[in-house]
Amino acid sequence: MLVRGMRMVNTVLIGVAAIGLLAAFEVWRTGGAIYSLLGASIWLAPLFLTRQALGQNANAQAVRTATIANFVLMGFCGVGLLGGFVRGEAGTTANAAVARAVPVLIFAGLIVLNLRALSRRTQDLALAASSAISPRDAVFTIGSDVPSAPAAVSQPAEPPARGRYVMRHWRGQLSLPVSYWINGTLVATLLGMALPALGKLFGVSDSLRQLAMFSILAICVVYLSWVWSFVGIWRSAGRHAMRGGSTFWAYAARGSVLLGVCAAVGQMVTTYGPELREFAALAMGRDAIGEVDVKPSPNGEAVIVWGTLREGSAKTVLKVLDRTPSARTLILNSNGGRLLEGRVLAQAVRQRGLNTYVEGECSSACTYVLMAGVDRAATPNAKIGFHRASFSGMDSAVEGAAVKSMLDYYRKAGLPEDFVRRVSTTPADTVWYPSREELLRTRILTRVALRSEAPGMLMQVASRDALAARLKTSPLYRAFDQRFPGAVDRAAERAWAVKTRGGTDTEMGAALRGELKQAMPGVLRQASDDALTEFVKLLAAETNAARNIGVEACSHFLEGTLDTSNALPPVLVEEETKTIVMLLNSPPQKPRQQDPYMADAMMRVALQNLTKDQSRALTDKAFGARQPEARCEATLKFYRNVAAMPRPAQSAVLWSMYRR
Structure with a gap:
């Protein structure tokens, strides 16, 4: 009755599982993960095998296969039940936990009934085999009509165990307890303890290629040991009954082996497979994370590192440093890497006593290099980023070791614990950019560079004509040359004179801006009120941005010596270019004469909400130099007041500012 009933139950469950398999296939076909499809297949197979084994025509082998499959399914139920409680969030109610556990327990109960039915089916098959004795098997005594009992069939003797311990386990000649608990469980535990230790190798070798080769060898050794362990346990379980052991434990051992094989395959797909691909590429020198460009600056005083720190990058940088003995600074622009x-x-960098400097970005692994510099500078627009360590296919144990190594490095560098904690909570696929104040407070930066200290395109031009040609590709200088023919050639001449005297890129840029600065008063004098209003709004935004950097930056901006392209936000730099190009392209207009008395009155209105010190700092140049903070605040208030005035009053003030 139990056998027939469970066969019907398994038929119904096969139908339910088949529907689930079709749904999982549809999800996978539309771009979903394949794991749901594999999971549905794993649930369907034992049900089908059990139904076949409980049929009238099943043999002992089919029953054994179905029994092992049900033990495997029971193992999955146990893992799912345990995983559900482990992943349970804090604050989960007891009712919610029970609701998660009930479906698993119900299915586990069905599996227990399957095992009972299969055990009953095994007894039926044994009984049928013992009763089916042919006349040839009957042994008659002489002079007697009564057949004697059939002679007992002796079990074949197990061949004697020979060879080394490793081969005896491989052939299944060791006892099942030794094969399972010593060569299986103990070996797996030792390997589980050894694999996380691979993470410590990140600080042992200076060669990423050597580390990759060692990691490939370690993973291969792990999988070879697993194959050796699984095969030995499987074969020993097959001989367990012959040795007088329990058939149940033999089936349980083989079910455990099947679970282990599934787990090993899953780890290969999700973890070790991606790691092996990554390690193989590194071992062959084919790092796919990006490229790095390393070259000395034109004046030989710096080495520029641009790109991702891939395998071999450190060796490349060191070679360039060796060829550039006069280099004192490492200019970094890298999103990280290895x-x-x-x-x-x-x-x-520490051994050579180099300085480090950033204009673009320095994130992740690049921060190691930045913090090693003696003088650590960056422009206000530079981005210094942090996040957790990552590696393709990295499992939780190795990831934890890599993250711990990174955090320990930051602690040894002197970063405060709250900063390190923030890094540890930033996922690897995002980047945390601390504020300028945080970078200075934690001494990641020793100072903020208000002007570019890196050689740019100006230092790399070969001649004055080449410099003029390059300037004319810029919308700003192209508009400047159209408004004042020959102005770009004059600016290039001034900048080239600076270069020939041995000047820096910054000094060449100042010479170029000097030519434009001389022309701007005439441009503003002939601009419309609408254009001047936009210009004043731009000045207010730029003054505010410079003030946010610091009083020194604000003072440099007001004096016209701030490198706005590297100091101010990129959106303001772009807006500045657009506004000046608009002013240069606007047709000159004859300014309308204003009443001087009215203009003075409106100017007083624009200054009315300034404090006494602010008013003096704005009108008295010497006092303003001694009180730069008051001068900065006063200028910002004044620009904002002018931008907000009604048009007639605003026109009078603009006339006083630019046309009087």
């Missing part, structure tokens, strides 16, 4: 490369390069 932590080991960053660590090796940082050590070289």
Whole structure:
């Protein structure tokens, strides 16, 4: 009755599982993960095998296969039940936990009934085999009509165990307890303890290629040991009954092996497979995370590192440094890369006593190098980013070791614990950019560079004509040359004179801006009121941005010496270019004469909400130089007041500012 009933139950469950398999296939076909499809297949197979084994025509082998499959399914139920409680969030109610557990327990109960039915089916098959004795098997005594009992069939003797311990386990000649608990469980535990130790290798070798080769070897050894362990347990379980052991434990051992094989395959797909691909590429010198460009500056005083710190980057940088003995600064523009490369390069920076400087970005592994510099500077627009360590296919144990290594490095560098904690909570696929104040407070930066200290395109031009040609590709200088023919050639001449005297890129840029600065008063004098209003609004926004950087930056901006392209936000730099191009392209207009008395009155209105010190700082140049903060605040208030005035009053003030 139990056998027939469970066969019907399994038929119904097969139908339910088949519907689930079709749904999982549809999800996978539309771009979903394949794991749901594999999971549905795993649930369907034992049900089908059990139904076949409970049929009238099933043999002992089919029953054994179905029994093992049900033990495997029971294992999955146990893992799912345990995982549900482990993943339970804090504050989950007891009712919610029970609601998650009930479906699993119900299915586990059905599996227990399947195992009972299969056990009953095994007894039926054994009984049928013992009663089916042919006349040839009957042994008659001489002179007797009564057949004697059939002679007992002796079990074949197990061949004697020979060879080394490793081969005896491989052939299944060791006892099942030794094969399972010693060569299976103990070996797996030791390997589980050894694999996280691979993470510590990130600080052992200076060669990422050597580390990759060692990691490939370690993973191969792990999987070979698993194959050796699984095969030995499977074969020993097949001989367990012959040795007088329990058939139940033999089936349980083989079910455990099947679970282990599934787990090993899953780890290969999700973890070790991606890691092997990454390690293989690194071992062959084919790092796919990006490229790095390293070259000395034109004046030989710096080495520029641009790109991702891939395998071999540290060695490349060191070669360039060796060829550039006069270099005192490492200019960084990198989104990160391999932590080991960053660590090796940082050590070289410390040993050589180099300075570090950033204009663009320095994130992740690049921060190792930045913090190793003696003088650590960055422009206000520079982005210094942090996040957790990551590696393709990294499991939780190895990831934890890599993250701990990174955090320990930051702690040894002197970063405060709250800063390190923030790094540890930033996922690897995002980047945290601390504020300028945080970077200075934690001494990641020793100062903020208010003007570019890196050689740019100006230092790399070969001649004055080449410089003029390059300037004319810029919308700003192209509009400047159209408004004042020959102005770009004059500006290039001034900048080239600076270069020939040995001047820096910054000094060449100042010479170029000087030519434009001389022309701007005439441009503003002939601009319309609408254009001048936009210009005043731009000045207010730029003054505010400079003030946010600091009083020194604000003073440099008001004096016209701030490198706005590297100091101010990019959106303001772009707006500045658009506004000046608009002023240069606007047709000159004859300014309308204003009443001087009215203009003075409106100017007083624009200054009325300034304090006494602010008014003096704005009108008295010497006092303003001694009180830069008051001068900065006064200028910002004045620009905002002018921008907000009604048009007649605003026109009078603009006339006083630019046309009087």
